[in-house]
Amino acid sequence: MTRGFTGEPVVGPVRGYRWWRVTPEGWLESPWYSHYRWTAERNGAECRSPGRRLLRRGWKKRHPNGVPGRNCGCGFYGLHRVPAPDDCSGKLWEMDPSTWSGAKGFIFGLMAAWGTVLLGTEGWRAQQGRPLALYVPLGSRISLDGRLDLVLAHYPVPVISSLDELVSEWAPQGLDLLGAASAA
Amino acid sequence: MRIGEIVHEVEVLPDEEPVLLPEPQPEKPAPEMEPETA
Numbered sequence: 001m002t003r004g005f006t007g008e009p010v011v012g013p014v015r016g017y018r019w020w021r022v023t024p025e026g027w028l029e030s031p032w033y034s035h036y037r038w039t040a041e042r043n044g045a046e047c048r049s050p051g052r053r054l055l056r057r058g059w060k061k062r063h064p065n066g067v068p069g070r071n072c073g074c075g076f077y078g079l080h081r082v083p084a085p086d087d088c089s090g091k092l093w094e095m096d097p098s099t100w101s102g103a104k105g106f107i108f109g110l111m112a113a114w115g116t117v118l119l120g121t122e123g124w125r126a127q128q129g130r131p132l133a134l135y136v137p138l139g140s141r142i143s144l145d146g147r148l149d150l151v152l153a154h155y156p157v158p159v160i161s162s163l164d165e166l167v168s169e170w171a172p173q174g175l176d177l178l179g180a181a182s183a184a
Numbered sequence: 185m186r187i188g189e190i191v192h193e194v195e196v197l198p199d200e201e202p203v204l205l206p207e208p209q210p211e212k213p214a215p216e217m218e219p220e221t222a
Contacts, residue, residue, distance in 0.1 A: 010194050010195070010196045010197070011196075011197050012196070012197065013196060013198060014194075014196055065193070070190060070193070077187065079187075113196065114196040114197060114198040115195070115196060115198075116193065116194075116195060116196075117193070117194050117195075117196050118187070118190050118192075118193050119190065119191055119192040119193070119194060120186075120187030120188040120189055120190050120191065121187075121188030121189045121191060122186060122187050122188030123186075123187035123188065124187055125187055126196075128198070175191065175192075
């Protein structure tokens with residue numbers, strides 16, 4: 001079931017865990033659908049549904065408040081919790097961060113999101129956002145092959161080598177602090 | 185990535201410098217009404 005728009009703005013960005021793909025030049029990209037290249041300060045999500053141009057009325061109906069649309073999959077994604085190893089089914093978003101972050105071409109971390117945000121029980125989809133912190137274990141491949149230095153040249157964000165520390169210092173607010181649980 | 189069941193839609197304001205609101209001004213007494221002339 002989808003709830004309604006509250007009309008009450010939440011002040012300050014919402015935090016969520018997510019994955020990025022790292023290019024050889026040290027840019028962070030969305031790893032799943034779009035390969036969108038992130039900037040350090042402000043990124044706006046776009047809907048890449050083919051119906052956006054061909055069936056504009058239908059697209060508008062699915063996106064009454066723009067991107068992200070409730071009945072679409074668009075927007076920047078974030079999770080309330082770190083995926084547990086038991087949840088990791090081999091799909092990209094369910095990869096175990098302690099095993100995969102920094103190991104190959106992916107980095108796990110947190111993003112800040114704002115604008116229109118659709119809050120789900122496991123995470124959210126958002127209109128705008130930026131990288132907030134990255135989790136790169138010591139000795140990981142991207143720190144040894146020089147890509148981490150390139151990443152930090154593009155994105156002045158904290159890099160944390162302990163997953164526990166990442167969680168304790170940057171954990172997302174979750175549904176309760178956003179007031180969604182009480183209203184749902 | 186699944187975000188689960190959508191339970192809420194919110195508008196989130198980005199990080200912004202705090203904006204000082206102007207101090208409230210004391211209310212001026214309402215001017216006395218002049219009697220209407222008939």
